[in-house]
Amino acid sequence: MESDFEVSLVSPRNYFLFTPLLPGLTTGTLNDRTIVTSIRHLIKKVKPQISYYEASCTSIDPEAQQVECQDISGIQGSVSKFKLPYDYLVMAVGSQPATFGTPGVRQYAHFLKTVEDAQAIRSKIIDCFESANIPGQPDSEKKRLLSFVVVGGGPTGCEFAGELHDLIEKDVRKYYAHLLPYVSVHLVQSQDKVLNTFDKKISEFVEKKFSRDHITLHTDSRVKEVKPNELVVYEKKNGSDITLPFGLCVWSTGIEPIPLVKQVRDSLKDKGQTNTRALVVDDNLQVKGAKNIFAIGDCSTIERKHLKEHLGEMFQQADVDGNGELSWKEFHHFLDTVSKKYPQLEVYNGRVLEIFKEMDVDKSGSLSHEEFKHLLEKADSEVTVLPSTAQVASQQGQYLATLLNTLAKDPKADISATPFRYHHRGSFASIGGSEAVGEVPGMLEGGGFQVWLMWRGIYLSKQFSITNKVLLSFDWVRTTLFGRDVSRF
Amino acid sequence: MESDFEVSLVSPRNYFLFTPLLPGLTTGTLNDRTIVTSIRHLIKKVKPQISYYEASCTSIDPEAQQVECQDISGIQGSVSKFKLPYDYLVMAVGSQPATFGTPGVRQYAHFLKTVEDAQAIRSKIIDCFESANIPGQPDSEKKRLLSFVVVGGGPTGCEFAGELHDLIEKDVRKYYAHLLPYVSVHLVQSQDKVLNTFDKKISEFVEKKFSRDHITLHTDSRVKEVKPNELVVYEKKNGSDITLPFGLCVWSTGIEPIPLVKQVRDSLKDKGQTNTRALVVDDNLQVKGAKNIFAIGDCSTIERKHLKEHLGEMFQQADVDGNGELSWKEFHHFLDTVSKKYPQLEVYNGRVLEIFKEMDVDKSGSLSHEEFKHLLEKADSEVTVLPSTAQVASQQGQYLATLLNTLAKDPKADISATPFRYHHRGSFASIGGSEAVGEVPGMLEGGGFQVWLMWRGIYLSKQFSITNKVLLSFDWVRTTLFGRDVSRF
Numbered sequence: 001m002e003s004d005f006e007v008s009l010v011s012p013r014n015y016f017l018f019t020p021l022l023p024g025l026t027t028g029t030l031n032d033r034t035i036v037t038s039i040r041h042l043i044k045k046v047k048p049q050i051s052y053y054e055a056s057c058t059s060i061d062p063e064a065q066q067v068e069c070q071d072i073s074g075i076q077g078s079v080s081k082f083k084l085p086y087d088y089l090v091m092a093v094g095s096q097p098a099t100f101g102t103p104g105v106r107q108y109a110h111f112l113k114t115v116e117d118a119q120a121i122r123s124k125i126i127d128c129f130e131s132a133n134i135p136g137q138p139d140s141e142k143k144r145l146l147s148f149v150v151v152g153g154g155p156t157g158c159e160f161a162g163e164l165h166d167l168i169e170k171d172v173r174k175y176y177a178h179l180l181p182y183v184s185v186h187l188v189q190s191q192d193k194v195l196n197t198f199d200k201k202i203s204e205f206v207e208k209k210f211s212r213d214h215i216t217l218h219t220d221s222r223v224k225e226v227k228p229n230e231l232v233v234y235e236k237k238n239g240s241d242i243t244l245p246f247g248l249c250v251w252s253t254g255i256e257p258i259p260l261v262k263q264v265r266d267s268l269k270d271k272g273q274t275n276t277r278a279l280v281v282d283d284n285l286q287v288k289g290a291k292n293i294f295a296i297g298d299c300s301t302i303e304r305k306h307l308k309e310h311l312g313e314m315f316q317q318a319d320v321d322g323n324g325e326l327s328w329k330e331f332h333h334f335l336d337t338v339s340k341k342y343p344q345l346e347v348y349n350g351r352v353l354e355i356f357k358e359m360d361v362d363k364s365g366s367l368s369h370e371e372f373k374h375l376l377e378k379a380d381s382e383v384t385v386l387p388s389t390a391q392v393a394s395q396q397g398q399y400l401a402t403l404l405n406t407l408a409k410d411p412k413a414d415i416s417a418t419p420f421r422y423h424h425r426g427s428f429a430s431i432g433g434s435e436a437v438g439e440v441p442g443m444l445e446g447g448g449f450q451v452w453l454m455w456r457g458i459y460l461s462k463q464f465s466i467t468n469k470v471l472l473s474f475d476w477v478r479t480t481l482f483g484r485d486v487s488r489f
Numbered sequence: 490m491e492s493d494f495e496v497s498l499v500s501p502r503n504y505f506l507f508t509p510l511l512p513g514l515t516t517g518t519l520n521d522r523t524i525v526t527s528i529r530h531l532i533k534k535v536k537p538q539i540s541y542y543e544a545s546c547t548s549i550d551p552e553a554q555q556v557e558c559q560d561i562s563g564i565q566g567s568v569s570k571f572k573l574p575y576d577y578l579v580m581a582v583g584s585q586p587a588t589f590g591t592p593g594v595r596q597y598a599h600f601l602k603t604v605e606d607a608q609a610i611r612s613k614i615i616d617c618f619e620s621a622n623i624p625g626q627p628d629s630e631k632k633r634l635l636s637f638v639v640v641g642g643g644p645t646g647c648e649f650a651g652e653l654h655d656l657i658e659k660d661v662r663k664y665y666a667h668l669l670p671y672v673s674v675h676l677v678q679s680q681d682k683v684l685n686t687f688d689k690k691i692s693e694f695v696e697k698k699f700s701r702d703h704i705t706l707h708t709d710s711r712v713k714e715v716k717p718n719e720l721v722v723y724e725k726k727n728g729s730d731i732t733l734p735f736g737l738c739v740w741s742t743g744i745e746p747i748p749l750v751k752q753v754r755d756s757l758k759d760k761g762q763t764n765t766r767a768l769v770v771d772d773n774l775q776v777k778g779a780k781n782i783f784a785i786g787d788c789s790t791i792e793r794k795h796l797k798e799h800l801g802e803m804f805q806q807a808d809v810d811g812n813g814e815l816s817w818k819e820f821h822h823f824l825d826t827v828s829k830k831y832p833q834l835e836v837y838n839g840r841v842l843e844i845f846k847e848m849d850v851d852k853s854g855s856l857s858h859e860e861f862k863h864l865l866e867k868a869d870s871e872v873t874v875l876p877s878t879a880q881v882a883s884q885q886g887q888y889l890a891t892l893l894n895t896l897a898k899d900p901k902a903d904i905s906a907t908p909f910r911y912h913h914r915g916s917f918a919s920i921g922g923s924e925a926v927g928e929v930p931g932m933l934e935g936g937g938f939q940v941w942l943m944w945r946g947i948y949l950s951k952q953f954s955i956t957n958k959v960l961l962s963f964d965w966v967r968t969t970l971f972g973r974d975v976s977r978f
Contacts, residue, residue, distance in 0.1 A: 014619060071620055075634070123563075130560075132566060133542065133543070135542065248564070482959075486529050488504075
């Protein structure tokens with residue numbers, strides 16, 4: 001088969017990591033190899049052959065359409081730098097944990113973003129127990145060593161807290177029963193509830209569960225500093241600081257761009273790259289201000305067209321009979337035809353009549369120019385940034401594959417008519433004790449054992465390779481039957 | 490149950506490592522967790538309860554009967570040092586890899602003694618392939634990067650070479666086929682054959698297999714220096730040096746005492762601790778010159794009584810009728826009764842008549858004083874140091890358990906009548922391609938697929954816990970079905 005493409009893949013990490021299951025590595029519920037798939041394995045079956053290079057991209061030259069790469073691993077040959085020219089460049093470089101300038105985070109806390117992070121946390125948790133077990137350790141120090149603090153109440157933080165709870169309940173109880181009275185788990189969240197991207201009902205479910213599990217929640221609390229053995233936390237409610245001693249602190253509060261993204265962004269600053277959180281891409285995921293560069297996943301953010309700016313032309317387009325008002329029929333037709341171009345309006349497609357009635361404040365049976373303006377404002381305000389999830393990145397990858405195939409057949413194809421659309425399939429978070437919370441639009445919103453079974457089923461089905469599916473199933477059975485291994489290395 | 494003992498266990502490594510299977514970790518045939526068992530798990534079922542402390546013993550005070558320990562891990566409490574008094578001390582501290590003063594070994598080669606070593610080697614092997622794959626890498630450099638050199642032709646070195654061969658044949662062929670022509674494996678051995686503790690037939694079997702597998706053997710070759718990318722090797726046959734470029738060098742040539750053992754040895758130097766390789770222990774595994782200290786495994790070596798020194802008393806004892814000669818009956822009776830005390834003589838037990846005839850040079854039908862002296866000299870010369878294997882350590886552990894129970898019942902019991910006896914059950918080494926070599930006294934001596942099956946069966950049965958048995962079986966199936974994961978972290 002003659003191929004349209006010659007694909008080169010550059011990544012300093014020679015494997016794909018199934019990040020959503022990373023918290024399971026921190027306690028040994030899962031084995032590290034279970035949730036990684038080597039790139040070599042992934043590309044083996046792809047035709048045409050993909051060339052993979054284990055290297056880090058050090059810079060991008062959008063003018064010359066060329067990237068510079070470097071082998072940054074321990075073993076290097078006499079040639080460790082190379083350049084790759086490109087026709088199209090896809091940046092899918094991810095992100096790194098954000099510290100928001102908080103002092104001490106990098107020195108004294110642990111991130112939970114990579115396999116190495118999870119391995120280190122697993123070893124350190126047990127280290128805390130073994131150090132508390134040293135003869136003559138004062139009770140106060142035992143309490144400090146066995147105080148586990150999680151900063152960040154997002155899915156990763158909550159799942160880690162849940163894993164920790166399981167480890168304590170099942171394995172610590174078995175091996176370190178005499179130390180159980182000294183154990184405490186804290187979760188520090190800057191907002192007023194955990195899992196704030198989920199529905200309030202779900203947050204409450206999690207908070208109740210954590211309360212039963214003796215996981216102390218510190219909401220509305222901002223970490224001011226991480227010291228070697230304690231956190232300084234500002235409690236908004238009281239307007240004062242408290243200190244939280246810890247044996248281990250896991251930091252999982254958000255993400256920021258990696259240096260390469262900052263570099264590209266800075267070089268395109270005068271071309272509209274002004275977002276500090278990620279590269280701004282258009283509806284086709286093209287990096288704004290650059291030619292033939294696409295960006296997907298955590299490193300990118302889609303710039304929505306502000307509908308209000310297009311008010312004039314849109315109203316004109318909608319007002320077919322030109323009477324200065326939009327009848328129900330005109331409005332319906334308009335949404336049907338135009339929402340493909342403006343994904344923000346798509347959400348109203350299923351409830352056109354409802355929104356028409358809502359906007360028709362004066363109940364005139366038609367929308368005035370002013371009423372239509374309010375609709376666009378409403379749509380603009382409702383659009384939020386896409387979450388930094390595997391689900392978004394995965395859909396973007398699939399979208400881009402189709403788009404690039406279109407461009408390969410016709411480089412001048414009008415791609416603006418087919419913007420990227422995110423379809424939220426749902427979110428899950430496992431929270432320990434064979435319970436999970438989840439929300440699937442129009443289907444499910446809640447938590448419990450059944451949701452946990454769904455969570456397992458879905459994540460099992462999401463594994464790329466048969467090997468990973470077998471390993472994951474095996475790990476779940478192994479942990480259930482034999483518990484977690486507390487060996488640390 | 491009232492117990493005779495209060496047992497404290499001190500080890501900086503909180504798990505037991507099944508060292509004989511360590512080479513399988515270097516390529517991913519086995520998973521790291523498969524061959525470790527946490528000490529917490531091992532002691533859980535033991536009554537009376539054992540107190541385990543994750544710490545390193547920093548010094549031993551034989552006078553005060555006390556050890557000093559220190560928590561040397563990353564996380565420490567305010568108390569990290571402690572002292573433990575003892576009635577009996579058992580040193581089972583193992584050994585560390587020896588470099589024999591060869592420059593560059595620690596900097597540029599990898600040992601294969603710990604889980605961390607094996608993990609590093611696994612990652613580096615793949616790193617070599619990925620670095621050879623960098624665009625523009627010259628052919629000479631590809632050859633250098635993909636030259637894997639093993640120093641040491643003992644079981645570990647041979648098994649690692651075999652593992653490497655399997656990885657190359659099965660997984661490299663699948664993922665890095667274009668790099669296969671550049672791959673080479675070298676094994677450097679200072680002696681004239683590999684596996685020199687095995688029978689010559691077995692060494693030859695292995696050498697033939699390695700030759701078929703394109704593993705280049707450098708026997709009678711001594712490494713003079715390890716440089717960043719090459720070895721300087723002295724070839725005894727030619728009396729000259731060659732250089733061996735490498736991408737990865739694994740050093741597995743032998744062992745030396747850890748610092749604590751050196752310290753104890755030096756403090757007892759004037760009490761007979763003169764062996765530089767290990768602590769000298771008597772037939773009851775008691776450390777020579779110290780009171781109530783036992784040593785087992787790699788850190789100890791048994792000092793055999795030189796029989797010749799006891800010639801007078803032994804002859805007197807044997808010569809029941811006092812006629813100055815040993816009749817066949819007297820000799821037979823003597824060996825029967827006395828060999829318990831002198832394990833060196835035990836080897837003759839099964840062939841008393843044979844040895845009697847051999848020693849009776851003048852065919853007088855009895856042994857003269859001179860002939861008896863020759864027998865003792867022969868026995869003295871035949872005794873060699875016990876190998877540094879798990880098998881020896883395990884038997885010593887079992888022996889010591891019985892001995893300590895005896896002493897607990899009667900501290901003045903005559904333990905000299907029950908010296909430690911090593912029963913060699915056999916040795917195996919897996920050499921790649923589903924083949925192994927093995928020798929079991931009186932049963933087996935050879936190699937091949939059937940021996941490999943035996944090897945697997947025996948090592949499976951030797952696993953301490955059900956968990957390890959399940960994990961080991963699973964890993965073997967996994968590797969057969971899915972191959973090895975080449976992800977590296």
